[in-house]
Amino acid sequence: MSDSPKSKPKWRWIRIILTIIICLGIISASVAAVVVINQTEPTAQKIESTRKSAALVETMTVERGAFSPQIVVLGSVEPASDVVLSPRVSGQVLLMGPKLVPGGMIKKGDLLLKIDPADFENAVSIKESELQQTRAALKIEEGRQSVAKQELALLEGTIEGADRELVLREPQIASIRAEVSAAEAAVQRAKLDLERTEIFAPFDAHVMSRSVNVGSQVRPGDELAQLVGVEEYWIMASVPIRHLKWIQFQDKDESGSEVVLRNTDTWPAGATRTGTVARMIGTLDPQTRLASVLITVQDPLALKSDAPPLILETLMETHIAGRTIEDVIRLNRGYIHEGDTVWVMKDDKLEIRRVEIVFRDGEDAYIQTGLNSGDEIVITNLATVAEGIGLRKAEATPIQTEDSDEVLD
Template sequence: MIKSKTFTAITIGAIAVIAAFLFFIINSTEPEAQREVATKRTAMLVDVQEVRRDNYNPLIEGLGTVEAAEDIILSPRVDGRVIEVTENFIPGGFVKKDEVLLRIDPADYENALVQRESAYTQARSEMDLELGRQNLARKEYNLLRQDIDEKNKSLVLRKPQLAATEANLKSAESMLNQAKLELERTYVRAPFDAQILSRNANVGSEIDTNTELARLVGVDEYWVTVSVPVARLDRITFPEKGQPGARVIIRNRTAWPAGTSRKGEVMRLIGALDAQTRLARVLVSVKDPLALNPETQGPQMLVGAIVQAEIAGRELENVFRIGRDFLREDDRLWLKRDGKLTITEAKVVFKDKDYAYISEGMEDGDLLVISNLAAVAEGIGLRTEAEAETQE
């Protein structure tokens, strides 16, 4: 019985040794190609993007406030009672340059004009009479020349009287012109093509030269004061020697339909930082801001609105541009080279909202890994979707 159990144990042990030997032989003689395929199938599946050097214009973003290039408080230049207000002189109304906005009662100014015309006519008559006297005085002088010394010559020729008469005539003429001017000023006109933002006078209002009749803004041009970091000013092109400033795209994501924008141009750098934010301020010009010209595309701009500005920066030459999300922690890059992960350090020359611009750390034709990896280690196997399909 004991011998039987011993024999059985020996038999089982021998079978186990033989099985292990056969497993080793089979694995050691498996074709190399099959092992490579198995290794590739265990590589992580990633998405990649081929990169190339090129020239790019980065975008410099900032918030800005819309203001009118022409913005005035209109006051009359003469006193009186308002007797007429025109139909366009209302908040939101549009008026052309020199268009009449309201009229002041002209009666007092018409009377003053009549008086000044009379005074001028009288001064003109006195001048004509004095010129006649001058002729007589000259004739008398020619007869008495030998008996008159130089000191009395001007008196004999009535030169003081002529000077006084000429002065009176000039004064009368000036006062007449002033009376005409004041009568014309009873018509209050728009100083430029404008939109009325507010009106503070109606028919019957008594107004004087200190009265604020209305607020007008020009419709030809608006300005946007954009705040940007000081460090980014060197990438903005300002107008110089007849060359235009940088292009600007204006957006208002809270008020305008999606995808709409207005175009502008950098005008000036304001020479002082914002006192609160310590940011630089760039002045941007937008023509026809209210889109009154049928050829102008885009929504109307409102004075006082907060908008987003995208300024086209100076061109970066011979750089790579990648999405900011693909620039990894500590400015590292994940590249797929020879089926393996290569980690390099990028030299970043600029970043904007969407992209990072890189001068070193990659080569033309490199495959940038744009997928997130669960485990990151130099040299781990990588494969793309196309490679996975080929292997299957």
């Protein structure tokens, strides 16, 4: 049996109504579930719980004292005695000393070079002959003067004073005596030229160069050889002006500051030489505006020791011992922080101390105020730096206390 056309709309409305009722039921059930969940979930509670960890650090204890700072600068090695030999007479080089070679070591008074003396020996003979002639002429004139005196005695009272000098031949005697003096000087000059044909070492020296050989023709002004004295070298060091007040310069009552020289490029590891600050050169380098300080080094070529020798024109690392600074604390510059502050551990907490530094050298700072003997300096780098944070030494047991709020579920 089939449905009539009039019953179809009726069933359609029934289905729509049932669908709406089911949807409303589902929505109501969902709302009820959410309400129940919200009413029954647990509530978070605050628990007073604190956790505090002190930073693990290493420290060092400082003491006040008297310290000598080290002024580290660069210096250039220069000769203290440097001469260029030059002949004072002309001639041919007849012979040369065996040590007059580049690099040779010569002693004071060693014969270095000899110029052919033949011409100068002849000159001495000629000048001596001329001297003998003038002396003979003087004797003849003195004999004539003796005869004149006898004749004048017979004419006593008849000749005026001025005429008496002429009669006694005094002008002639004076002239010949002058000739004798000139002849004697000529002989001395000739002998001196003869002596100058031999050239001797003026001091103990190191031969740097030689410009002649046997057979060379030389004359005054020619360069024969360059000699450098081996008794002493100079170090010319460039020092900042602000450091000069800490350097002791040599005077009649006190020696200069001690200097330690190093050359890590050419010397064995740990090798050093010592010197003494002598004086300050009274000018500034126009480029660097640094002051020049002269340092003396004895026996620079180590002829009397096993120390490494100095080489001219070498740059040296120069450590100058400064004047002693009294009542200061010496601290490595790495432990000085921004704003001239130092980290101090006191009562297991960090104190940030501002300090007054009177001098800084290459490695250390010298602190006048801000630190006291017995203070413990923190030498560990801290990730967090704040006044009063907790600290503990490396050998201490970790400390934990409860004093901060933490939310626990």
